[in-house]
Amino acid sequence: MKRKPFYCVTVMIMIACMMFTPTAFAEKTIPNGPSTNGNDTISSIVTYEDMIKILGDIEHTSKGKVNVFTLDDYGTTEKGRSIYAATIGSGETKVWVQAQIHGDEKLVTEAALQLLKNLSKSKSSDVETILQELTIYVIPMYNPDGSIANTRGNINGIDLNRDWTLGGFKGAESLVVYKYWADVKPDYAIDLHHQGFKTVAGTNESTSFSLGISLAPDGPTLPGIKDGSYNTVTKQMVSYVYEDLKDYGYTHIDRYQVGGDEKYFIDIKGGVVSAMMLGLNYDGINPTKHSNPAIFFETKGNSRDNSLGQKSNGYLTKQNYLGLKSILYGLASGEVFTVDESRWYDIPAYDAVGYLTDY
Template identity: 55%
Template sequence: MRKIFMLMISIILLFSMFATPALAAKNHPSTEGNTNMSSILTYEDMIDELEKLEKRSNGDLQVQTLEELGYEHNKSEQNRDLYVAKIGNGPEKVWIQGRIHGNEPYGTKSTLQLLKMLVQNSSSTYQEILDELTLYVIPMYNPDGSEMNIRHSELSDTGERIDLNRDWTLEGFKAAESKAWYSLWADIEPDFGIDIHHQGLKEDSETGDAVTMSLGVSLAPNGPTLPNIKNGLYNDVTRQAQVYVYDSLKDYGYTNVDRYTVGSSSSGFSEIDIHGGVVSAMMLGLNYNGLNEDHHSHPAVFFETSGNTRDGNLGQRGRGHNIKQNVLGVKNLLHGLATNEVYNVDPERWGEIPRPEIEGYYTDHSGFIPMKK
């Protein structure tokens, strides 16, 4: 009987990943945008803001396109330049990406605000970040999808829509953006990665209060994959990082943070263990086309901010608060990495971050894997 139940859960979860927006689980990332984009930063807005920040920085911020950096693959499918901003002088390198899904715009605004604070704020906190870390910031990973307000990018030759967050696989790299960003990543060899996403509206499973952000790791901590990488090192570091962020945000009045799950109360909840995600490939040390022969890898985490363009719930008040919590969360995590405070956190405190009871792990490699009792 239990095998039949688990099979039904797996089928329901699989359906929810591909359902139309009206039927998709309410805490699953958005798939199609229908919000008025007049208040959302455009590709040209991003370029303008980056150029202004670079001028104000007195040389501290370097803004370049991948074409200027000399990469063979250096533009989007629709021939847009791909921009990366570099700031800091520290030995530890951190990769921060936003808006890999075009209809999840907070990543662009949040990373630009973070850069603005790093350029303009001279406090000891920001100085420690710049002294100990070198940041590589990608405000708009997917400029084509951002301009179309869709999750995907479209291949220029066939029109096929590609989820760029599922394109870093040995069988993938269909999109020009994937080849371009992977080439940069392989050259930089970061030490840590941060990915900013959206999810739909979500409620705390116990209190019913609105959740403003979910903290996640694309290879589930204590799940089927992460404990086997680097003798469990990333299993600890990713949990430490998320606990550090949780501790730094939980006392702000406008935030309500939990752990990222997929599913619903009716179908059951699962954590994700996705090998095909970009930050998963980073942790797995993917070697594509011989560009990462040493299989360099590093821990990575993601933020899932509540509110997306599909649901039309990017109201002015909510947008400002949610962008602020992103900036604070990333800034605090960077400071924790710079001071090594992150590594003093007990990783077992991961269990203190609220989440609903989970049935198992949703994977792209082994179907649904039930939680061991």
């Protein structure tokens, strides 16, 4: 068949992660995914108050391995709440992990907490390698106000993941985290999200885990950053996780795409991890124009669409934890950098007709 021409589309990016409705494939997908009958089960999901207590417990039992603190020196949320962070590890390579920038994407906070807990307790050789080679900076709940209100944006409806721009920050939370990132200057970043309900290309399996890069590989922007090195290393990072997790249980993995009948890869510049790769320098806060490669994980279901179900929450949380542990070990051991970057194209995806952008 003659393929359609590949082109670039400019639209309002607010719809980028909202193109798949949770009921679209409810009758024919396997395995049993999140509830699509509006019977959301979030009573057992970690709240802001729960997170604060759990972080305290983890720090207390870690015997000095985990350091928990607030970002109050940089500011607070629109409602005056503290944004919490934690560090673990003593290595020279800095890895940034952030979760729940969208307040209705809740299971990723649990995964971030699980990561801190398990890394602080495990004595396995792979964990020892991670802690010796890396220092990990974790923000388990980027958007506390949105989490409490169960909304995608912050309390003022601002999508914090479209707010890191040269024009300035509309959300108080954005500036807090940006200032902290500029001080930390991480070497790599992983961003944890949820997405709607969809199927893996060429199958009737519901996608449980999408792996993505917010500046599309080989697209309009990424090959021009750092002489193309980020174009390579981000594909290696994603491919490493895919190879490690593709045979795990009910995990059905694909490359992240958006769209209805026609599919697009994303090439957005206002997203947090995109701005990290672009070396955003707002108001002189990042004068060296520090940048770092970054990838993101997308888990199916969210509480906005009433598409989280108690039966699936456990494995959805675990796949994020396993993905995080995988990429951390790959970076710590150096195995990531031995991956053939072309493996990116072996990860299932629909034929795309262009790029969805915010410019």
